[in-house]
Amino acid sequence: MAGEADPRWAVQVDGLWERFRIAGDRPPTLKERLFTFRRAEYRQFEALKGVSLRIRHGESVALIGHNGSGKSTLLKCIAGILPADEGSVRVDGRLATLLELGAGFHPDLTGRENVYLNGAILGLTRREVDGSFAAIVDFAGVGEFIDTPVRNYSSGMYVRLGFAIAVHVDPDVLLVDEVLSVGDAAFQERSLARMRGFVERGKTVVLVSHDLGAVRALCRRTVVLDHGRLVFDGPTDDAIEAYEELVAGGAPPPEPEPDPVGPARTGDGGARIVDARLLPAVDGARPSGTTAQLVVSFTAEEAVREAGSLSLGIAVRRPDMALYVYETRTAWRGIYLAPPRPGATAAVTFTLDLAVLTGEYLVDLLLVNASTGVIHDRWQEALGFTVTSPEHDFGVAALDARIGVANPDGFWPAELHAPPPERGGPREHPLREDRPSPGHEPDVPRVDPALAR
């Protein structure tokens, strides 16, 4: 990363090659190194094959491509996380990368303490964090929970706080990898607005995303990568067209990325959720008030078996309302799970009463060590389901009101129930023309003889 940067360019990548050695499942042990002549066998994987890219100050560029195309690797090289095997990478200006939200958060520390720790990891001074602390808490919407250990946070609060810190770093060059898709719809909206603010203030933004909508909204220029090579660089609309042709044109099957765990899937992988399904399986919506079973199965590695019990958590949210509807964990119910032996799969069934109203619901899953709080697997939006309820109620919870009335005057005639248009009623009210002006008695009976008893 040394050398003279050409000041015209914010990011200057020249002939960049990046190679990974993919060993077996485990690195060689000392015994193998001492007693066998050859070192462990590696398969060479070329993630980037001579990529050159120049980005002007104030430009916003998207990197797109299928999984394994090398776009995330390129971003990590620009970030300085991965060294260039060949070629060079130069960045002019203060750089921030949003690859992982809440990097280095410690579950036992409070939100406040983690903001300072995470800020320091991002390169902020104490004074800089002090200056934007209120804004961070406000943006994250964690409110009074800021002085609660983050182990008690819902998964949504956790990533929102991580994101809030990240976007309050004030970089010259901002690198973003997929994190715009965290949180609920309202939070994504704010995140996108914040990104747009960066672009408008003349910051350089490099965005990796599968979300072509976000790419269109933020970047005028887009680079398409395919199997480690840059195959298109130009206006976003043309690039997306080229990318879609590439996908439609039967591109060779994508090689697995070295790090397949995307931002929607985080954790140390010591134990992993392998399957999650909602039973009974239905096509379309489930009727409100019915029962469903959420069956989650997971595996664990040998190392985790020594590390204590596991707790499996589910969070149900309503993305259109930015609302956590329900969250529970086995540990909260006093159920501590022994990690299954390697090769075995454990399953946990959550029997849920779907006492909710019409809407789309998303389920986040979380597998943690119940005593240390270490996150083994956090799977956002693992599955979703739709509920329909009778049309007369609105909201989330099926509180199912039964209505009783004590009124000596009885009931208003059924035909006149609808409120006037200015209070949200239908425009074409059947009796609109006949209604008297305000202050006059309506020329209809006050009491409907059929209803008054």
Added chain:
Amino acid sequence: MAVRTTPPRTLLSSGELLRNLVAKELKVRYKGSALGFLWSLVTPLLLTGVFTVVFATFLRIPLGEGNFATFFLSGYLVWQFFSNSVNSAVGAIVGNGALIKKVWFPREVLPLSLVLSQGVHFGLALLATSPLFIWQRGVHLEAIPAILLGFLLLTAFTAGVAMVFAGLNVGFRDLQELTQVIFLAWFYLTPVIYPLYTVRESGAQWAVPFVLANPVTWFVELFHAALYGTPVAVGPNPPPHWPDATTWLVCSAWAVAALAVGTVLFRRWARTFAKEV
């Protein structure tokens, strides 16, 4: 997420991060524990009790009119700082794989924050046990600068060793287990339980070069001089004093060498940590 300025942040400009990580170590360690910091005194005090009974009463390590408990403690606190630092730092890179793969920051801060938090424990333990030293060995203000300077050298040496172990462990993961074994043997090669003179005066002259080649011997000797005084076989043991020039020279040389070699090696290895963890 990472923030990198161009040129990349150096260790010196990462003081803020280092300070935060040390604070995290200390906070996390004692969160929710009633005794808090006192826990870090339990091991040395318990061992002091046990070893005093075993080695001063049963085995009769000759200390004349000296005091075994303070002699042992002055060396053991040094050993504990060194050993705990390296044993925790050895897994510092591998254990923070997720962070290293996703964030750029000077990797040195991970082992260094562990060494510095152990340094805080060492300082607090010295303060907490100082009444015992004053009671047994008297007040010797001239030894205080020696303790501070010795602490600096010991920290530099420990940091260098910790960086080498942390970096090596990325290549061979067995090191983490091996370190515990190495340190168990290393402890007995260091004159903590026995005074150095017993080796010189024993029949096993061949062992002397080994004990003297052990850098930790010199740091322990430095603190023996500054905290305890001189252990002798017969009569009163001379009180705490300024360590001799040889000890200072050897300790300084080891401190500078370990820090320099540790930093150079660690920096070289650190380039590819993100690919290997």
